[in-house]
Amino acid sequence: MDANHSAQSSVQSAGQSRPLRDILSGAIRYWEPRRVIYNLVLVAVVMAWLFLTWPHFRSAVALQSLLFLVVLAMLANVCYCAAYVADIPMQYSMFQGLWRRRRWGLWVAGTLFAILLANYWIADEIYPYVR
DSSP states (O other): OHHHHHHHHHHHHTTSOOOHHHHHHHHHHHHHHHHHHHHHHHHHHHHHHHHHTHHHHGGGOSHHHHHHHHHHHHHHHHHHTHHHHHHHHHHHSTTHHHHHHHTHHHHHHHHHHHHHHHHHIIIIIIGGGOO
16 A cells, blocks of 8 residues: 555655646736736727728717626626637646746737637628718
């Protein structure tokens, strides 16, 4: 029984198994500060559309449009939470060390996808219908 216990502890000491609490707190420490940058990038996209096409969007600047913008911002932040869906299982995998060094790639890809989605949504779903 003692040999079995020492084998388990050597696997745990190799970093293969960490408590869920440690993994969740590490994920929060990594992803939440980057959420601010993600949101600022999306705000910059919206502001660029607004300023670069200002005469067209002038009529859309109203209280109802602000409410719609807040709902879209909340949806963008819900989509940001998808990073946890990828991050937490990778923290439990045998690639966790590599993942921790390279998870910035997921952040960049997700942010670029959000920029693409925001531009599509504005160009195809909002811009044509503003009068």
